[in-house]
Amino acid sequence: MGKFNKGKKRGMAAISTASLPDIVFILLFFFMMTTVMQTEDEMVKVVRPEVSEVYKIEKKHLIRYINIGTPQDKRYGTEPVIQLNDQFADASAIQEWVKIERLTLAEAEQTKMWVSMKVDVETKMGVVTDVKQELRQASALKVLYSANSRERTGS
Amino acid sequence: MARRELQEINAGSMADIAFLLLVFWLVTTTIDSDEGVKRQLPPPVPDDLEQQEVKEGDVYNVRTNFRDSLLVEKKVLRISELKAGAKDFLIATGDGLLNPVRDNVELADGNMMYPERVWVRKSELLILEQSYLVAGQTKRAEKVRDKIRAIELFGGDYRELPGSALISLQTDRNTSYDLYMQVQNELEAAINELRDELAMAKFNMTYADLEERYGRSKEQSLLDRILAVRLVYPQRISEAEPRDASATYY
Numbered sequence: 001m002g003k004f005n006k007g008k009k010r011g012m013a014a015i016s017t018a019s020l021p022d023i024v025f026i027l028l029f030f031f032m033m034t035t036v037m038q039t040e041d042e043m044v045k046v047v048r049p050e051v052s053e054v055y056k057i058e059k060k061h062l063i064r065y066i067n068i069g070t071p072q073d074k075r076y077g078t079e080p081v082i083q084l085n086d087q088f089a090d091a092s093a094i095q096e097w098v099k100i101e102r103l104t105l106a107e108a109e110q111t112k113m114w115v116s117m118k119v120d121v122e123t124k125m126g127v128v129t130d131v132k133q134e135l136r137q138a139s140a141l142k143v144l145y146s147a148n149s150r151e152r153t154g155s
Numbered sequence: 156m157a158r159r160e161l162q163e164i165n166a167g168s169m170a171d172i173a174f175l176l177l178v179f180w181l182v183t184t185t186i187d188s189d190e191g192v193k194r195q196l197p198p199p200v201p202d203d204l205e206q207q208e209v210k211e212g213d214v215y216n217v218r219t220n221f222r223d224s225l226l227v228e229k230k231v232l233r234i235s236e237l238k239a240g241a242k243d244f245l246i247a248t249g250d251g252l253l254n255p256v257r258d259n260v261e262l263a264d265g266n267m268m269y270p271e272r273v274w275v276r277k278s279e280l281l282i283l284e285q286s287y288l289v290a291g292q293t294k295r296a297e298k299v300r301d302k303i304r305a306i307e308l309f310g311g312d313y314r315e316l317p318g319s320a321l322i323s324l325q326t327d328r329n330t331s332y333d334l335y336m337q338v339q340n341e342l343e344a345a346i347n348e349l350r351d352e353l354a355m356a357k358f359n360m361t362y363a364d365l366e367e368r369y370g371r372s373k374e375q376s377l378l379d380r381i382l383a384v385r386l387v388y389p390q391r392i393s394e395a396e397p398r399d400a401s402a403t404y405y
Contacts, residue, residue, distance in 0.1 A: 018166055024173035028180060035184050048191075049336040053343040055193035058370075063189055116189060119332050126328035128335070136199045145336060146191040152344055153235065 043083050044069035046120045049145075052152040057144060062114050064101045066094075068127055069120030080123045082131060091127070094134035102140075118146040192339055197393075212259075212267030213319040215244045217338060221329035225338070234337050241322065241345035248272045250314045251349075251387040253356055272314035277306045305383035309357055313387055321391035342392055349388045354380070 046069045057063055067083040081088050084097050102110045115135060119128055135143065217237070218226040225232050227240055247269040249256040260268040280303050287296035306312055322342055326335055350362035358365065358380050365384070369377040 017170060021166065021169035021173045024170055024177060028173060028177045031177065031180055031184075049333050051192055051336055051340040053192060053340055053347055054190045057189045060189060116191065121331065121333035121336075123332040124328065125326045125330045125332060125335055128332055129326070129328060132196060136196050139198065141196040141198065143194045143196055144189070144191040145194065145339070146189070147336060149190055152348075 041086060042067055042072070042118075043086070043088070044071055044081060044120070046118045047122070048118065049121050049147045050150040051147045052150055054147060054149040055144065057114055057116075059112075062105065062109060062112050063116050063144070064098075064113060065116050065118060066131060067118045068123055068131065069118075070122075080120065080127050082127065091130040091134050094131060095138040098135065098138035098140045112142070113140060114142050114144055115140050116144045116146050192336065192343065194339070210267075210270075210319060212262075213270040213317060213321070215241060215322040216325070217322065217342070218325045218327075219330040219334055219338060220327050223331055223334045225334075234334070234341060237338065237341040238345045238348070241342050242349060244269060244322070245316070245345065245349055245388055247316060247320070248314070251353065252309055252311070252313050253353060256314075270317050270320035272316055274312060275302055275306065275315050276312045277303060280306070301382055302386060304379055305386050308380060308383045315386065316389060321393050323393050323395055325395040339392075343390075346388055346390050350384050353387060354384050357384075 044067050046067055068080055069083075070078055070080055071088070076088065082091060082094075083089070084093065089097070098113075098115075102113055105113060117128070117131070132143070135141070216226075216228055220226070225234060225237065227237060232240060245251075246254045248259050248271055250272065259271060262268055280299050284296050284299040284303065287293075287299060302315075324338065324342070326338075347362065354360055354362040354365055360368075362381070362384055365377055365381050368374070369381060
């Protein structure tokens with residue numbers, strides 16, 4: 001046969017790569033839109049616990065964060081501290097903080113505020129309990145203990 | 156002078172530049188995931204609150220101490236055994252529809268091992284609902300209505316846990332946060348597994364699926380099913396008021 005090979009060998013037409021940058025830019029923008037940026041610096045070291053029963057909050061603008069762990073900067077000591085909005089604070093400052101943070105939400109959503117606690121696994125419960133008590137006093141009752149998800153064991 | 160032809164700029168390297176940007180972005184952003192264990196804290200306790208009498212057998216006591224060991228119902232347990240223990244407690248004397256009725260066990264100290272599940276019967280509920288409606292207590296009638304609906308969905312009567320049955324968690328101030336989270340997680344896993352089993356058997360869907368679908372569609376029929384499952388296995392985890400027990404050895 002060989003019918004198809006009879007013609008002269010033509011060089012392959014170069015594929016235009018002009019649209020490649022556009023595609024990559026679209027990818028870039030997609031990632032920029034979908035990733036949630038960390039809005040504040042973590043000034044404390046936090047290794048989150050691993051749990052199987054995780055809940056994911058859909059409405060991210062309702063979340064306010066409390067970080068608890070040892071300071072990144074050793075000059076502030078090695079004991080666990082509480083971080084509220086980019087600064088270290090005492091547990092007694094939490095009630096005031098909750099009031100202020102509530103006001104940053106729309107009026108209809110003020111009761112729906114979530115407090116996400118990012119606590120280092122090595123922290124002792126004493127600090128965490130104090131924070132929880134303050135939150136209760138401030139009527140910020142919806143709490144999320146931030147954690148990474150893992151599989152259920154031994155079921 | 157002869158005009159030179161306008162030369163086209165080579166755009167081949169544009170892709171490389173864009174890729175560099177993309178990679179830079181991927182490397183530098185830390186993705187902040189908002190996942191974790193959800194908890195509703197109890198409202199602050201008024202000072203004049205009366206202590207309620209609780210039957211010893213109705214409470215599943217979980218304690219953790221400063222050495223990160225676990226004391227469950229006066230026995231030392233490993234964290235891996237906690238889930239099975241909690242499930243056994245919640246099944247209690249049985250027939251939350253999947254488990255056969257079993258006898259309660261009397262412990263050496265005279266207390267019962269499990270809370271006593273009691274029958275909820277449709278015929279009795281209907282009469283109860285009527286009496287509440289006549290008395291004008293609509294809220295109570297609504298609660299009874301929920302139970303009737305659950306029985307209709309399950310296609311049969313079930314036995315419910317007494318209102319006093321709960322899991323009580325007491326943590327020492329020197330317990331590590333990691334252990335605390337693991338305990339919380341295992342207790343929640345126990346409840347979720349029981350709910351999943353029940354929902355799977357009755358509605359052919361896990362409880363987690365039910366909740367997820369309801370979250371998307373807000374369908375009333377799904378909510379009814381969720382509530383029905385919750386009636387059989389309520390989530391009652393109570394955290395005792397904190398106390399510094401580091402001086403006490405368990």
